[in-house]
Amino acid sequence: MQIRTRRATRILTAALAAGVLILTAGCSGGLASGGGGASADSGPIKLGMLAPFSGSESAFGNYMKFGAQLAIDEINAKGGIDGRKLSLEVQDDACDATTAVAAANKLVTDGVVASVGGYCSGATLPTLPIFNEAKIPMVIPAANSNELVKQKLPGVFLINGTGTQQAAAAVKYAQKSGAKTVGAINDATAYSKDLATSFTEQAKAAGLTVSLDAVITPGENDYSAVATQLANAKPDLVYWTGYYQEGGLIDRQSADAGFTGTFLVGDGSVDAKFAEIAGKGYTAHVLGTFTQTPDMLKGADKWIADYKKLAGADPGPYSTQSYDAVNVVAAAMTSAKGTAFDGVVKALEGLKDFKTLAGPLTFMPDHTRSGGGFVIVSIDGATGKFVLKDDLQG
Known part of the structure; x- marks a missing residue:
């Protein structure tokens, strides 16, 4: 997924049961307080979430909120952590830096002891x-x-694969599909520029020719200039690393201009709205790099049913990662026997092959997830939804 001041970066029954067991077992003594909110030794343990609930990325806010809440409800149903229940404090960051700063300060004031948010x-x-x-x-x-990793802050951990890992998946697919020339288009925001740069650097290192490296301004309605530039450059594959609002337009306008190659998109564009914006007949050549969602995973039926019961809607991108984030934090607090910052950080660093919906999780020394878990998805012509195409294994 992923990092515009809009979005950065985007199992199963046995795994869920195992995760809950880890969270609820092995606690002794009182749960020591700590963290920013310095909560009392009784009462709910407050987790904070910043996510977009307004603006163009608002759909993702609910996906994340309900994913996190589902994990909290499951943990609380098992008795919480050392007898204390978890609660979720949510603030809208609108995928805007200024709004996010105010929202983060509000969560600190509200006494949260860990953050499980962050979309843009x-x-x-x-x-x-x-x-x-x-x-x-x-x-x-x-x-x-x-850029999140480059800050080298001790308490920052990433559930989602990094831009470097996502770009590597894009390059791997380009090679696998026989592409010789590639291109990249970004929207000059942190996530998009970072992903495009990583892709072009890795593509060159892999011996591919980069025939286009373009930048657009997000929020416009006409991208015919870059569409024509893309059609003239004629790469076998182009990687759009921004979001679906602009991506759908660029896809349609570049096809009209004569581009016939593969239009690969990053996780910021993997949403059914991409097909709506691009229009009928413009998505057969569109693929994406993404981490698997529940509907792509075997045995996820119960998890999906539980999510739908809670949210009243199907899960979407980053609902599973938010679910995992809560379970990871809770496991660390259980291991640390408290919410104190140093203890939780040490416990997070010590997690090895922790069972999550996305598979076993181990944090690398830089606090990124080992591996990355990115796959290639395509658009279902009937529904407009992205579905699994290639897991890039083998």
């Missing part, structure tokens, strides 16, 4: 020093720009 990297980045100063660990479910 451009909005998440300025909140890092706020949570760090307040000694609040962050397990970020979606935002994944390398």
